[in-house]
Amino acid sequence: xxxxxxxxxxxxxxxxxxxxxxxxxxxxxxxxxxxxxxxxxxxxxxxxxxxxxxxxxxxxxxxxxxxxxxxxxxxxxxxxxxxxxxxxxxxxxxxxxxxxxxxxxxxxxxxxxxxxxxxxxxxxxxxxxxxxxxxxxxxxxxxxxxxxxxxxxxxxxxxxxxxxxxxxxxxxxxxxxxxxxxxxxxxxxxxxxxxxxxxxxxxxxxxxxxxxxxxxxxxxxxxxxxxxxxxxxxxxxxxxxxxxxxxxxxxxxxxxxxxxxxxxxxxxxxxxxxxxxxxxxxxxxxxxxxxxxxxxx
Amino acid sequence: xxxxxxxxxxxxxxxxxxxxxxxxxxxxxxxxxxxxxxxxxxxxxxxxxxxxxxxxxxxxxxxxxxxxxxxxxxxxxxxxxxxxxxxxxxxxxxxxxxxxxxxxxxxxxxxxxxxxxxxxxxxxxxxxxxxxxxxxxxxxxxxxxxxxxxxxxxxxxxxxxxxxxxxxxxxxxxxxxxxxxxxxxxxxxxxxxxxxxxxxxxxxxxxxxxxxxxxxxxxxxxxxxxxxxxxxxxxxxxxxxxxxxxxxxxxxxxxxxxxxxxxxxxxxxxxxxxxxxxxxxxxxxxxxxxxxxxxxx
DNA sequence: CATTGTTATAAAAATTACTTATAATAAATG
DNA sequence: CATTTATTATAAGTAATTTTTATAACAATG
Numbered sequence: 001x002x003x004x005x006x007x008x009x010x011x012x013x014x015x016x017x018x019x020x021x022x023x024x025x026x027x028x029x030x031x032x033x034x035x036x037x038x039x040x041x042x043x044x045x046x047x048x049x050x051x052x053x054x055x056x057x058x059x060x061x062x063x064x065x066x067x068x069x070x071x072x073x074x075x076x077x078x079x080x081x082x083x084x085x086x087x088x089x090x091x092x093x094x095x096x097x098x099x100x101x102x103x104x105x106x107x108x109x110x111x112x113x114x115x116x117x118x119x120x121x122x123x124x125x126x127x128x129x130x131x132x133x134x135x136x137x138x139x140x141x142x143x144x145x146x147x148x149x150x151x152x153x154x155x156x157x158x159x160x161x162x163x164x165x166x167x168x169x170x171x172x173x174x175x176x177x178x179x180x181x182x183x184x185x186x187x188x189x190x191x192x193x194x195x196x197x198x199x200x201x202x203x204x205x206x207x208x209x210x211x212x213x214x215x216x217x218x219x220x221x222x223x224x225x226x227x228x229x230x231x232x233x234x235x236x237x238x239x240x241x242x243x244x245x246x247x248x249x250x251x252x253x254x255x256x257x258x259x260x261x262x263x264x265x266x267x268x269x270x271x272x273x274x275x276x277x278x279x280x281x282x283x284x285x286x287x288x289x290x291x292x293x294x295x296x297x
Numbered sequence: 298x299x300x301x302x303x304x305x306x307x308x309x310x311x312x313x314x315x316x317x318x319x320x321x322x323x324x325x326x327x328x329x330x331x332x333x334x335x336x337x338x339x340x341x342x343x344x345x346x347x348x349x350x351x352x353x354x355x356x357x358x359x360x361x362x363x364x365x366x367x368x369x370x371x372x373x374x375x376x377x378x379x380x381x382x383x384x385x386x387x388x389x390x391x392x393x394x395x396x397x398x399x400x401x402x403x404x405x406x407x408x409x410x411x412x413x414x415x416x417x418x419x420x421x422x423x424x425x426x427x428x429x430x431x432x433x434x435x436x437x438x439x440x441x442x443x444x445x446x447x448x449x450x451x452x453x454x455x456x457x458x459x460x461x462x463x464x465x466x467x468x469x470x471x472x473x474x475x476x477x478x479x480x481x482x483x484x485x486x487x488x489x490x491x492x493x494x495x496x497x498x499x500x501x502x503x504x505x506x507x508x509x510x511x512x513x514x515x516x517x518x519x520x521x522x523x524x525x526x527x528x529x530x531x532x533x534x535x536x537x538x539x540x541x542x543x544x545x546x547x548x549x550x551x552x553x554x555x556x557x558x559x560x561x562x563x564x565x566x567x568x569x570x571x572x573x574x575x576x577x578x579x580x581x582x583x584x585x586x587x588x589x590x591x592x593x594x
Numbered sequence: 595c596a597t598t599g600t601t602a603t604a605a606a607a608a609t610t611a612c613t614t615a616t617a618a619t620a621a622a623t624g
Numbered sequence: 625c626a627t628t629t630a631t632t633a634t635a636a637g638t639a640a641t642t643t644t645t646a647t648a649a650c651a652a653t654g
Contacts, residue, residue, distance in 0.1 A: 001300050001373045004611090018632060028613050033633060035611085043380045050632065053620040061380045064572035068376035071570065072369045076298045079365035083340045083358045153450045153569070272450070273368065275361035301642090315601060325644050330602060332642085347601065350651045 081137035094130035094142030126197035168238035190218035190236035303366040378434035391427035391439035423494035465535035487515035487533035
């Protein structure tokens with residue numbers, strides 16, 4: 001079996017057209033015909049039913065091979081990236097802003113003490129985006145905030161904390177007097193939230209759906225501080241995980257009394273098959289140790 | 298990248314010797330040298346440090362590639378087997394004897410009603426063995442009894458029941474009078490158990506270790522009935538999951554009052570990437586439906 | 595110091611993959 | 625309804641890749 005043939009095959013199944021597949025790879029059309037024949041010979045089964053003037057049909061055997069082909073091609077591509085990364089001597093860390101704000105200062109301190117702060121490179125995005133980047137080999141390590149502990153075969157997850165979401169309001173907001181706050185009471189309030197791709201929005205959407213209304217969005221931003229300032233100035237109310245630190249003279253956090261309030265699950269994630277060089281291992285050990293210490297206090 | 302080169306590489310890492318690797322594949326020695334060079338070129342990194350007269354050393358990059366190489370080679374091999382199996386039009390089912398005894402009769406009935414009893418082939422072994430066979434593509438579907446819900450990336454698991462283990466004794470065994478039975482009271486009793494590779498033995502070993510003694514084994518067999526007959530005749534006492542049906546006039550089941558008695562977790566398992574043909578899918582649907590019905594009653 | 599066991603290199607041979615040219619044929623077009 | 629277009633297949637030749645053969649290089653061993 002030949003990885004190039006598998007690549008042809010994957011694209012052929014996508015495009016359902018030999019000629020265009022050939023064009024896609026800048027090879028001649030018979031190349032695709034022959035590649036498919038090689039595969040079919042080796043598998044001892046027809047993979048694609050050629051309907052010269054209708055859509056090609058992928059057989060059961062074809063679908064079976066397709067699954068493995070995708071995994072094989074993915075592996076072969078990612079291994080090149082991972083090896084390139086081993087030489088880079090840096091660890092590329094994905095870091096959602098909320099987690100950065102809460103957890104990263106002591107980590108940076110410890111790394112600096114070990115002369116390793118130069119050996120990391122951070123990427124601030126929403127968790128959804130970071131997970132994709134991690135899978136593509138664009139980053140090597142990610143902090144992720146998720147709603148449920150996700151389950152992905154290619155990713156190793158290490159959960160280290162979970163916190164309920166709370167409502168953040170300005171010190172003098174009248175919601176402060178409501179000591180039995182349920183989400184449905186927020187129907188007419190303006191929210192200031194992160195831009196799309198952040199998990200807070202998913203949680204908010206979930207609660208809103210349960211309560212059968214669409215929350216009013218006053219403003220969306222990428223940065224935590226900007227949102228907190230707006231909350232303090234009563235531009236809108238916020239929705240963050242409970243432990244986000246704020247100035248208590250300006251902002252208060254209100255627990256939701258709804259049953260089953262979604263939780264912000266925080267994890268560290270790496271690719272299952274990633275090998276790290278000694279520097280990278282050292283950095284990861286320090287991160288895990290620091291997170292462990294924080295959790296103990 | 299070339300799957301054959303990856304195979305060479307995996308064996309080279311195992312044997313740490315170019316010449317013997319060449320012999321292993323019935324090719325000439327330079328073939329291995331050149332294959333490794335191709336890989337190193339493509340990866341842009343040294344994979345193996347050649348110490349002509351000492352052991353070869355695998356670099357970090359080499360270890361990184363090795364992980365992917367193993368997955369790729371495994372995928373390419375299993376896909377051939379799975380495609381061959383699609384044409385077979387039979388579903389090869391692994392079935393540990395205890396689960397067979399408890400759950401299989403109604404499944405066989407439903408399959409027969411649908412004219413599908415000829416389309417299955419059953420393999421009776423211990424769960425440990427069956428899991429290995431499933432992973433190697435020798436069977437396509439397995440019932441498994443495990444102690445903890447196992448976690449394997451290549452295997453999809455669907456748990457359908459868990460039962461505590463109990464002690465099975467003959468009607469007139471004096472243990473029947475002990476209404477507060479703990480495992481440590483069984484120190485001097487003879488057990489009749491399955492042969493090795495069955496999960497009951499693991500659970501027994503676990504309890505024994507906790508209680509710091511080695512259980513006395515009077516006899517080991519592959520068949521449930523033979524063991525039950527011996528228990529009825531007081532050759533020894535048995536250790537099975539609680540719902541195994543017995544003749545209540547001959548054998549009684551005694552619950553263990555130990556805290557945290559191990560449980561027999563029953564699951565259905567398939568390979569994650571396996572594609573099934575319509576007949577196989579039908580059979581699996583019927584099995585799952587039947588199991589579902591049993592659980593409802 | 596010749597022998598053994600090992601990996602590397604170069605050139606030739608064998609194999610495999612790809613291209614060019616063309617056939618075949620169903621669908622679309624005018 | 626003949627013609628054109630779009631598509632896949634086949635055959636022969638070419639190109640590229642992989643493997644072999646033959647040999648070099650060289651450390652360890654006795």
